[in-house]
Amino acid sequence: MMESTHQRDLLTTTVRFCRALRERGLLVTPAEAIDAVKTLNLVDLGDRQEVYWGLRSVLTSRVEDLPIFEELFETFWGFNGSSPQSLKGLLGGMPPPTTEVQEPPPTPKRPTKGMALSLERWLNPDEGQGEPIGLPGMSDQEALIDKDFSIFGAEELEEITKVATRIARRLAARPSRRRKPTRKGQWVDLRRTFRRSLKTGGDPIELTFQERKTRKTKLVTLCDVSGSMDLYSRFLLQFLYALQNSFARVETFTFSTSLSRITDHLKGHPYLSALGRLSGDVRDWSGGTRIGPSLTTFNKEWPSLVDKRTIVIILSDGWDTGEPEELAEALVTLKKRSGRLIWLNPLLGSPTYQPLTRGMQAALPYVDVFASAHNLASLKTLERHLYL
Amino acid sequence: MREEIRKIQELMEQEAYITDPAIATSVYLAMALKKPLLIEGHAGVGKTEIAKVLARALDTNLIRLQCYEGLDATTALYEWNYSKQLLRIKLEEASAHSAEEKEAVIFSEPFLLKRPLLQAITQDGQAPVLLIDEVDRSDEEFESFLLEVLSDFQVTIPEIGTIKATHHPYVVLTSNRSRELSDALRRRCLYLWIDYPSLAKELKIVQTKVPGINEQLAGEIARFMQTVRKMKLNKVPGVAETLDWATALVALHASYLGDEVVRETLGCFVKDKGDLRKFQAELDAGHLAGMITPLP
Numbered sequence: 001m002m003e004s005t006h007q008r009d010l011l012t013t014t015v016r017f018c019r020a021l022r023e024r025g026l027l028v029t030p031a032e033a034i035d036a037v038k039t040l041n042l043v044d045l046g047d048r049q050e051v052y053w054g055l056r057s058v059l060t061s062r063v064e065d066l067p068i069f070e071e072l073f074e075t076f077w078g079f080n081g082s083s084p085q086s087l088k089g090l091l092g093g094m095p096p097p098t099t100e101v102q103e104p105p106p107t108p109k110r111p112t113k114g115m116a117l118s119l120e121r122w123l124n125p126d127e128g129q130g131e132p133i134g135l136p137g138m139s140d141q142e143a144l145i146d147k148d149f150s151i152f153g154a155e156e157l158e159e160i161t162k163v164a165t166r167i168a169r170r171l172a173a174r175p176s177r178r179r180k181p182t183r184k185g186q187w188v189d190l191r192r193t194f195r196r197s198l199k200t201g202g203d204p205i206e207l208t209f210q211e212r213k214t215r216k217t218k219l220v221t222l223c224d225v226s227g228s229m230d231l232y233s234r235f236l237l238q239f240l241y242a243l244q245n246s247f248a249r250v251e252t253f254t255f256s257t258s259l260s261r262i263t264d265h266l267k268g269h270p271y272l273s274a275l276g277r278l279s280g281d282v283r284d285w286s287g288g289t290r291i292g293p294s295l296t297t298f299n300k301e302w303p304s305l306v307d308k309r310t311i312v313i314i315l316s317d318g319w320d321t322g323e324p325e326e327l328a329e330a331l332v333t334l335k336k337r338s339g340r341l342i343w344l345n346p347l348l349g350s351p352t353y354q355p356l357t358r359g360m361q362a363a364l365p366y367v368d369v370f371a372s373a374h375n376l377a378s379l380k381t382l383e384r385h386l387y388l
Numbered sequence: 389m390r391e392e393i394r395k396i397q398e399l400m401e402q403e404a405y406i407t408d409p410a411i412a413t414s415v416y417l418a419m420a421l422k423k424p425l426l427i428e429g430h431a432g433v434g435k436t437e438i439a440k441v442l443a444r445a446l447d448t449n450l451i452r453l454q455c456y457e458g459l460d461a462t463t464a465l466y467e468w469n470y471s472k473q474l475l476r477i478k479l480e481e482a483s484a485h486s487a488e489e490k491e492a493v494i495f496s497e498p499f500l501l502k503r504p505l506l507q508a509i510t511q512d513g514q515a516p517v518l519l520i521d522e523v524d525r526s527d528e529e530f531e532s533f534l535l536e537v538l539s540d541f542q543v544t545i546p547e548i549g550t551i552k553a554t555h556h557p558y559v560v561l562t563s564n565r566s567r568e569l570s571d572a573l574r575r576r577c578l579y580l581w582i583d584y585p586s587l588a589k590e591l592k593i594v595q596t597k598v599p600g601i602n603e604q605l606a607g608e609i610a611r612f613m614q615t616v617r618k619m620k621l622n623k624v625p626g627v628a629e630t631l632d633w634a635t636a637l638v639a640l641h642a643s644y645l646g647d648e649v650v651r652e653t654l655g656c657f658v659k660d661k662g663d664l665r666k667f668q669a670e671l672d673a674g675h676l677a678g679m680i681t682p683l684p
Contacts, residue, residue, distance in 0.1 A: 061574035
């Protein structure tokens with residue numbers, strides 16, 4: 001009698017537990033919940049550790065899930081110092097009051113406008129290095145990945161470099177679905193083989209082969225460095241720098257009121273000296289924004305850089321002082337010529353943000369992907385959009 | 389602890405794989421729930437080894453599919469043996485068989501090259517272990533194809549028909565996280581994250597895998613590696629590197645970690661130029677003793 005009540009309690013708690021996990025973003029659907037219940041029948045319920053390991057392998061699906069799982073497992077089946085082997089804890093249990101107690105993760109603060117940090121100040125290495133650098137444990141990385149770029153310290157730039165390298169690998173010559181004839185390859189090219197067999201009287205003596213073509217994707221990045229982007233452009237620039245130096249087919253531009261090509265500034269120089277060269281050559285750093293005219297200039301002066309195998313990434317918050325019509329027109333041209341047009345807006349990381357600025361409104365219809373770029377996680381997801 | 393899980397742990401330890409309850413539980417559940425097991429973790433922590441040991445412990449075959457960019461169905465599933473087909477056509481030219489009969493012959497099983505996935509589901513006898521190694525290296529198209537095979541366990545070949553699995557193989561997938569895998573694939577699998585081993589576990593691994601190592605040296609190596617993994621390195625050494633290093637030290641008849649012998653063998657676990665310089669600087673500064681963490 002007692003047993004079955006316990007069983008039912010356990011079932012309810014497990015279902016609630018699954019729901020709580022799903023609310024925190026884990027990939028837990030009813031199918032996983034069913035597996036979780038099956039798991040409880042398969043493991044030793046008296047062994048709390050075993051229940052933990054079992055449910056963990058069923059209900060998590062990536063390493064980022066593990067801390068959340070552990071936290072919720074504690075909430076649902078915590079003991080606070082009592083015997084970890086207690087059967088009572090799991091069966092009778094103290095189910096938490098409701099699942100609504102789960103607070104959403106703290107949202108990144110929306111950056112305030114107009115805190116102009118000039119390029120020269122970035123060059124000053126003393127700035128922004130308060131506490132000593134900790135050893136990178138897992139938890140450090142966890143914290144880092146959600147951290148808004150506007151509050152990043154200089155030592156965390158290393159992580160950005162890692163993300164850029166990953167993206168570069170992703171873009172590097174990828175095998176295409178199409179095939180081309182070769183002398184020796186993976187597949188027999190039947191059409192050609194039959195064709196050739198005609199000269200030997202229909203006997204296919206010489207086999208010809210096919211192999212996959214490699215697909216070479218190019219990348220053009222256009223980064224807004226106007227005043228309103230100040231908090232972000234520093235890190236985005238580090239990202240672009242890393243990208244420029246780990247991937248050959250990328251062209252980098254900056255714009256605020258006018259457009260500058262900075263590919264050669266970034267390429268092959270140490271980061272600090274690249275910044276130094278930039279501050280000398282890019283005139284209107286932290287100035288106003290005229291996205292439309294800048295893109296028009298790009299279309300006019302660098303048409304050869306963009307073709308159907310090119311992914312164009314625009315990094316901007318969309319605060320445009322120019323005419324929205326001009327921006328729209330420039331984007332139409334760019335979209336027609338490029339393979340994929342991606343707009344990354346750092347402000348999108350804030351849940352309250354709505355792309356209501358006139359510039360953003362004008363741009364949205366022409367953009368293939370509109371995503372955020374305010375933290376490492378968002379840059380990592382960028383990887384998913386980089387295909388043609 | 390559940391008897392079955394203990395047994396799995398025992399089986400794996402018999403095969404000289406030092407495991408912990410987390411790994412044993414996941415492996416057990418993968419077998420009991422008949423779901424693929426996705427293993428992630430840093431390089432060199434023994435992800436691939438789990439599948440190999442599992443196959444040996446279950447006394448069944450291991451079928452391995454190594455993933456790479458551009459891997460596609462013809463390399464993973466099946467392909468017709470074209471050369472053999474062409475030869476047969478030549479041989480049959482003078483025969484009285486009708487075109488249909490000839491066709492039926494050349495599109496039959498003897499002319500089919502079974503690739504790992506098809507092999508795994510058509511294997512005679514016991515269910516094999518199918519290891520899909522470094523799945524993050526394959527592209528998305530292949531991933532979705534893989535999902536299809538892993539959910540239905542059947543394969544349709546237009547010329548022959550549908551081949552149904554004679555049994556569900558035990559599927560183990562490994563990933564180094566060089567690319568985000570799709571949520572669909574992740575959902576389909578049980579998940580196991582293998583971290584770098586704890587001091588005690590690593591010590592046990594060294595003692596099991598490197599015969600003839602003395603206790604002091606094994607302890608010093610394990611403690612040293614704990615420090616090394618906390619340093620900011622470009623290539624953090626895994627357990628594989630620890631074992632290489634321990635084997636080298638035993639071959640050099642070292643009985644403890646001395647400055648000279650460490651310098652000579654740095655290459656066993658330092659695989660990056662910048663890291664090497666960092667270590668040499670540490671050694672020059674006489675920090676070796678400090679890097680062997682004291683026992684708790």
